[in-house]
Amino acid sequence: MPKPKKNQVVTPQPQADxxxxxxxxxxxxxxxxxxxxxxxxxxxxxxxxxxxHYLKFGHSNFVISSSGNAALAAGLYLKKINSSQKNKINLKIFVGKKIPADKIKPLQALTNKNITIVQVTNPKQSAFLAQKQGAVLLRQSLDNLAPKGYADLYDELRRIKELKTIFIPTSSGTTLAGLFMASKGKIQLNIVQTDFCHPFVKSNLPTPQKSLAGAIVDKVGHRKTEVLKALKKSKGAGYVADDWDIKNAIKLAYKTEKIKLSPNSALALVGLLHALIKGWQPKGAIALLITGK
Structure with missing residues (x-):
């Protein structure tokens, strides 16, 4: 098997015995x-x-509507680019007026004259307006470039001997779409959503006002056709987690592996637990995607 690409960032994938x-x-x-x-x-x-991709075409103004991982990743990446070049790139991050302190704090640490945060009533609408005015909108759920970035992730996962199944915390379905594209359906892919937001998975659970896994927010499900195709072709399934499930998974992961999972990352373990309860029998190695905060 070829080595990872020269500049490819490789993350750990330890065995959880x-x-x-x-x-x-x-x-x-x-x-x-x-x-x-x-x-x-x-x-x-x-x-x-x-x-x-957009920088190659001369774009230098970006906007994003996010209070979480996407905004943080974009901000960190553009800050790194700006630190090594004279012509600076601009990023405007639109967030809601009621954004929790623990979410805005990491973003505020990135701000300077090129990377700014704007608190508005409707972040998504403000981002679309900025796009109409010429900025590039970074929105994974609508951009066909987005799934392609997960090819590197699959390149690392496929190095796990006899890997047969992956459980993926899912909001827009972009990660699933990317892994399916890269794996060509050879690996069973499973998604895990919340009782608050599950456009890809049917559930009889009552809908709460919010979920502990606050990153699962895409209720529209633009990628629904892609997601359902990927689940069917890979022989995977979809699962829905409530807050009790999430808390239970967090406790179990810490008790056994001494790892502190975020509620969003814990969804992967919830999915595995639900699959086992339903009688699912694994046919090879299993990977849980620990996505981040």
Whole structure:
């Protein structure tokens, strides 16, 4: 198998033996630690290639509507680019007026005259307006470039011996689409959403006002056709987690592996737990995508 590309960022994918034993698994279980990516999450796979593409065409003004991993990845990447060149790139991050302090703090650490945060009533609408005025809107759920960035992620995952299954915390479905594209359907792909937001998975659970996994927010589901095709072709499934599931997964991961999962990352483990409860039998190694905060 060829080595990773020269400039490819490689994240750890340790085997989780204690967690596997606690679950009664006879197949190896791995944690793909995208939370340890230099850009802080799996979004660091997709956003840099998107930005690079637009930079090649002379664009220098970007906007994003995000209060989480996507904005952080874009901000960190553009700050790095700006530190090494005279002609600076601008990024405007639109966030809601009620953004929690723990979410805005990492973004505020990035701000300077080129990277700014704007608190508005409707961040998405403001970002679309900025796009109409000439800025490049970084939105993974609508950009066909976005899934391609996850080819590197699959390149690393496929190095796991006898890997057969991946569980993916899912909002827009872009990560799933990218992994399906790269794997050509050879690996079973499963998605995990929340009872608050699950456009790709049917559920009888009542809809709460919010979920602990606050990054799962795409209720429109622009990629629904792609997502359902990927699940069908890869023989995967979709699962829905409530807050009890998430808390339980966080406790279990810490008890067995001493890893502090974020609620969003914990969704991957919830998906595996639900699959096992339903009688699913793994046919090879399993990977849980630990996405980030």
């Amino acid at each position: 204690k967690l596997a034993r606690a679950l009664g698994l006879t197949m190896p279980l791995y944690l793909k630690r995208e939370d340890l990516h230099p850009l802080k999450s799996h979004k660091g796979r997709s956003l840099p290639p998107m930005i690079d």
